[in-house]
Amino acid sequence: MTTTTYPQVLTRRMTEHPADSHTLARYEATGGYQQARAAMGMTREQLVETVKESGLIGRGGAGFSAGMKWSFLAPPRPSYLVVNGDESEPGTFKDRQLLERDPHQMIEGIIIASVANEVHEAFIYIRGEYPKPARRVQHAIDEAYAAGYLGDGIFGSDYQLDVTVHLGGGAYICGEETALINSLEGRRGEPRLKPPYFPAAKGLYMLPTIVNNVETVSNLPHILEMGADAYKALGHDKDTGTFLFSVSGHVKRPGNYELPHGITWRELIFDIAGGMLDGRELKAWIPGGASAPWFVPEEHLDMPITKDDCGQAGSMLGSGAVIVMDDSTCMVKAAERVVRFFAHESCGQCTPCREGTTWMQQILARIEEGHGRAVDLDLLLDVSDNISPGLAWPPKMTTICPLGPSAVSPVTSLAKYFREEVEAHVTEGRCPLG
Numbered sequence: 001m002t003t004t005t006y007p008q009v010l011t012r013r014m015t016e017h018p019a020d021s022h023t024l025a026r027y028e029a030t031g032g033y034q035q036a037r038a039a040m041g042m043t044r045e046q047l048v049e050t051v052k053e054s055g056l057i058g059r060g061g062a063g064f065s066a067g068m069k070w071s072f073l074a075p076p077r078p079s080y081l082v083v084n085g086d087e088s089e090p091g092t093f094k095d096r097q098l099l100e101r102d103p104h105q106m107i108e109g110i111i112i113a114s115v116a117n118e119v120h121e122a123f124i125y126i127r128g129e130y131p132k133p134a135r136r137v138q139h140a141i142d143e144a145y146a147a148g149y150l151g152d153g154i155f156g157s158d159y160q161l162d163v164t165v166h167l168g169g170g171a172y173i174c175g176e177e178t179a180l181i182n183s184l185e186g187r188r189g190e191p192r193l194k195p196p197y198f199p200a201a202k203g204l205y206m207l208p209t210i211v212n213n214v215e216t217v218s219n220l221p222h223i224l225e226m227g228a229d230a231y232k233a234l235g236h237d238k239d240t241g242t243f244l245f246s247v248s249g250h251v252k253r254p255g256n257y258e259l260p261h262g263i264t265w266r267e268l269i270f271d272i273a274g275g276m277l278d279g280r281e282l283k284a285w286i287p288g289g290a291s292a293p294w295f296v297p298e299e300h301l302d303m304p305i306t307k308d309d310c311g312q313a314g315s316m317l318g319s320g321a322v323i324v325m326d327d328s329t330c331m332v333k334a335a336e337r338v339v340r341f342f343a344h345e346s347c348g349q350c351t352p353c354r355e356g357t358t359w360m361q362q363i364l365a366r367i368e369e370g371h372g373r374a375v376d377l378d379l380l381l382d383v384s385d386n387i388s389p390g391l392a393w394p395p396k397m398t399t400i401c402p403l404g405p406s407a408v409s410p411v412t413s414l415a416k417y418f419r420e421e422v423e424a425h426v427t428e429g430r431c432p433l434g
């Protein structure tokens with residue numbers, strides 16, 4: 001975790017006590033589990049209302065109100081809570097730190113979310129490539145059971161809550177909530193059709209299920225502790241609370257930063273992340289994970305970082321992953337690399353995604369290798385249009401889930417900002433950057 005002068009909430013303990021921030025002893029010595037205790041005396045309505053009032057938006061990428069999602073939970077019980085720690089979006093690495101360095105903060109959030117949603121069985125789905133975070137989480141769960149904070153009669157009440165850790169097999173698509181649910185059930189990790197399979201109505205084992213991201217859940221103890229108004233005041237306008245940005249690429253100080261919304265991209269990239277390496281120029285950045293359309297300095301550097309501003313500019317903050325590229329970057333190569341990822345991770349259910357992402361990757365590869373044709377950019381856009389009709393933002397889709405349209409983002413970004421660079425590859429028969 002890299003610190004700034006902005007208030008730290010979720011990351012304070014790991015910054016101030018790096019040696020033992022993951023232990024129960026440190027967690028309790030710094031006020032831990034007081035809010036879960038308090039939640040035991042609150043009703044579902046009180047908890048849902050508090051989270052709604054706080055304006056907490058899910059941190060997994062879709063940006064949906066947490067309190068609103070909770071209020072949609074269908075009446076049949078039992079209901080389940082699933083915490084999404086699949087974190088496979090390229091450029092995103094904030095949940096890893098939360099899992100590894102402050103697992104009790106998330107577990108306290110799980111207790112609060114469970115009481116609010118009448119859940120007695122919660123699951124934490126962690127990507128398979130995160131063995132240390134998974135070990136730390138399991139150890140923290142064992143500590144919480146031994147202390148009487150999980151299991152039968154938690155905190156001396158008659159409430160029972162069990163929590164199970166499940167390691168994924170490394171598939172990006174299992175981060176999509178319905179694919180994750182399939183995977184938890186032991187099925188292939190393939191997204192389900194929505195409707196009818198909205199998890200809050202028909203989720204795990206076809207029962208009502210709340211799926212929330214690790215960071216979303218980790219916010220809950222702080223919302224109860226400081227109250228909805230103080231939590232809101234930490235943020236900017238509709239973007240309440242703090243937000244974890246994972247900054248990577250050609251910057252001097254890559255890392256995770258806990259920041260309020262409303263600062264500008266210039267402040268994030270140059271002041272906070274230290275600016276460009278080796279005195280190079282900023283060429284472009286991906287503002288919200290590999291699925292997001294790109295931004296360029298001429299248009300976006302002084303734009304405030306808010307959900308609405310990003311949306312109006314044709315992109316999104318997504319999971320908070322900012323990938324910065326300098327002027328040595330071949331944009332065709334960058335697009336090919338991102339599209340190759342999506343082609344590899346496509347689950348294959350939908351023809352436009354299964355076939356289209358592979359075609360797009362092959363076309364980009366031949367342009368990058370100097371074998372491109374003059375029609376190739378139009379062909380890329382045509383294939384993209386079959387996946388995401390109209391090439392609009394937010395994307396429309398011919399597919400079951402948004403993975404297919406995610407592969408379109410680098411292509412539309414190329415066409416919008418780097419058409420000349422693509423054409424130079426074709427006319428010169430090589431990468432113009434050498």
Ligand SMILES: Cc1cc2nc3c(=O)[nH]c(=O)nc-3n(C[C@H](O)[C@H](O)[C@H](O)COP(=O)(O)O)c2cc1C
Nearest residue numbers: 058059060062084086087088175176177212213216
């Ligand atoms: C292809 C794809 C991958 C996703 N990967 C993740 C992920 O790794 N972690 C995550 O929390 N949400 C991921 N999501 C979003 C989830 O479907 C879901 O919206 C989220 O877990 C809900 O939690 P939240 O409301 O707290 O954000 C992904 C969505 C898609 C379409």
Ligand code: SF4
Nearest residue numbers: 347349350353399401
């Ligand atoms: S869009 Fe792609 S990843 Fe999503 S369900 Fe269809 S084939 Fe699978």
